[in-house]
Amino acid sequence: MHALLPTTTALPLFDVAASRRIETRALARSPDLMERAGLAVAKLALALRRGAGPVWVACGPGNNGGDGRVAARRLAEAGVPVHVGDEPPTAPSLAIDALLGLGLNRAPSAALQTTIAAMQACGAAILAVDLPSGLLADTGQPAGGLAVQADHTLTLLTLKPGLFTGEGRAHVGRLWFDDLGVAPDEAPTADLLGPSPAPARGATSHKGSHGQVLVVGGAAGMQGAARLAARAALACGAGRVYVDLLGLPAGEVADAGRPELMRGTLAELPRAVGVIGCGAGAAIADRLPTLLQRLPRLVLDADALNAVAASPALQDLLRARPAGATLLTPHPLEAARLLDRNTAAVQADRLAAARELSARLNCCVVLKGSGSVVASPAKRPAICASGGPALAIAGSGDVLAGWLGGLWAQQPDADAHAIACAAVDAHGRAGEVDGVLRAGDLIERLAALR
Numbered sequence: 001m002h003a004l005l006p007t008t009t010a011l012p013l014f015d016v017a018a019s020r021r022i023e024t025r026a027l028a029r030s031p032d033l034m035e036r037a038g039l040a041v042a043k044l045a046l047a048l049r050r051g052a053g054p055v056w057v058a059c060g061p062g063n064n065g066g067d068g069r070v071a072a073r074r075l076a077e078a079g080v081p082v083h084v085g086d087e088p089p090t091a092p093s094l095a096i097d098a099l100l101g102l103g104l105n106r107a108p109s110a111a112l113q114t115t116i117a118a119m120q121a122c123g124a125a126i127l128a129v130d131l132p133s134g135l136l137a138d139t140g141q142p143a144g145g146l147a148v149q150a151d152h153t154l155t156l157l158t159l160k161p162g163l164f165t166g167e168g169r170a171h172v173g174r175l176w177f178d179d180l181g182v183a184p185d186e187a188p189t190a191d192l193l194g195p196s197p198a199p200a201r202g203a204t205s206h207k208g209s210h211g212q213v214l215v216v217g218g219a220a221g222m223q224g225a226a227r228l229a230a231r232a233a234l235a236c237g238a239g240r241v242y243v244d245l246l247g248l249p250a251g252e253v254a255d256a257g258r259p260e261l262m263r264g265t266l267a268e269l270p271r272a273v274g275v276i277g278c279g280a281g282a283a284i285a286d287r288l289p290t291l292l293q294r295l296p297r298l299v300l301d302a303d304a305l306n307a308v309a310a311s312p313a314l315q316d317l318l319r320a321r322p323a324g325a326t327l328l329t330p331h332p333l334e335a336a337r338l339l340d341r342n343t344a345a346v347q348a349d350r351l352a353a354a355r356e357l358s359a360r361l362n363c364c365v366v367l368k369g370s371g372s373v374v375a376s377p378a379k380r381p382a383i384c385a386s387g388g389p390a391l392a393i394a395g396s397g398d399v400l401a402g403w404l405g406g407l408w409a410q411q412p413d414a415d416a417h418a419i420a421c422a423a424v425d426a427h428g429r430a431g432e433v434d435g436v437l438r439a440g441d442l443i444e445r446l447a448a449l450r
């Protein structure tokens with residue numbers, strides 16, 4: 001058993017169906033899995049309980065409750081006062097939520113809702129077994145809108161996607177993992193991202209070795225967005241970064257605060273990585289057909305995505321591009337527009353929405369939000385484990401788009417999916433600070449962690 005995040009390596013994720021198959025085969029080999037699970041819960045509970053009061057164990061009707069009952073027995077054997085039941089004892093030293101795990105298949109019943117409310121109000125820290133009760137393992141959504149808000153979650157046997165995306169991160173608290181000694185014996189449903197190495201910079205390399213980025217955006221009044229993207233691409237290490245600022249006369253400097261940035265256009269830069277749409281406004285729609293047909297590698301963000309959503313002709317152009325050549329970075333509302341549904345429907349199953357969009361448009365899709373999802377046609381999707389609320393700021397997406405472009409410029413042989421996985425994880429890690437960041441500070445943190 002160990003605390004999981006931050007992870008230093010990529011990790012496999014398994015949905016409910018895969019976890020069940022792994023569990024079934026493991027049970028055939030070692031029938032004592034529940035004993036191992038309960039013992040792991042008891043050990044963690046011993047470390048987490050505060051004070052001399054009883055440990056409250058709330059057990060549900062299935063095997064999740066079975067884990068709880070084994071943990072209660074183990075704790076009692078260790079001399080700890082234990083209370084098993086639906087209502088809290090006086091002054092509990094810890095509450096163990098063993099109500100519902102993988103078997104959750106509907107909104108918590110009225111009785112369970114009462115127990116969950118009592119647990120939230122009991123004054124002790126909550127340790128959830130496998131999953132916070134009410135949280136759907138595949139999507140990270142609370143079934144019926146209600147799930148335990150745990151302080152700690154000890155997940156068992158497999159890591160599930162819903163612990164990391166959707167509302168998962170808001171419910172699990174600190175995440176612990178015990179594989180119960182079982183090595184997964186099938187392909188994962190998705191990957192949890194770990195850090196990727198920064199592109200190598202050879203001793204004799206020069207700026208021409210590190211690629212070009214062309215940022216197209218920045219309509220009148222929105223030039224900051226394009227400049228943030230360009231600054232991020234530069235900080236990432238791209239050799240030359242150009243900005244085609246739609247709202248600025250040609251003779252004016254790209255960015256007075258960053259003299260390294262240059263003005264440029266598609267006509268001069270046919271091999272650059274395009275970062276298109278940051279602060280671009282509606283004018284980008286007219287530029288997109290040429291950009292989509294000419295630039296070999298493209299990152300589309302913000303207004304470029306809205307233009308694509310509104311135009312079947314642009315969607316056809318996207319689909320016609322080679323596999324691995326285009327990266328889309330929608331937030332949930334932009335993804336909803338692209339999929340012609342509402343934001344809630346996207347958030348209800350983020351993995352599925354990202355996969356569907358990537359298949360429809362033949363692109364790599366980064367669905368932003370807590371637990372960003374990276375999906376590409378014919379590839380296993382990935383979920384980002386890094387990041388936090390400090391990233392919920394103006395310009396955060398522009399910085400990500402620019403970082404994606406900067407990374408891709410330096411790795412021309414990498415496909416969109418690999419670039420997206422590396423950039424999204426880096427962006428998340430740079431955003432792991434207490435309080436609030438500004439987008440400019442985020443660029444500096446990305447550069448420092450590079």
Ligand SMILES: NC(=O)C1=CN([C@@H]2O[C@H](COP(=O)(O)OP(=O)(O)OC[C@H]3O[C@@H](n4cnc5c(N)ncnc54)[C@H](O)[C@@H]3O)[C@@H](O)[C@H]2O)[C@@H](O)CC1
Pocket residue numbers: 023027033034037060061062063064065067099100101102103104105106107108109112129130131143156157
């Ligand atoms: N079988 C084993 O040996 C192991 C089991 N494990 C544990 O077993 C869990 C899965 O067990 P189960 O498949 O029994 O599933 P659960 O224990 O999660 O729940 C299943 C039961 O809950 C009921 N239920 C589902 N949703 C409900 C709702 N909204 N309101 C009220 N009742 C609801 C179902 O009708 C069923 O009776 C895992 O999450 C994990 O905690 C793990 O410890 C690994 C080993």
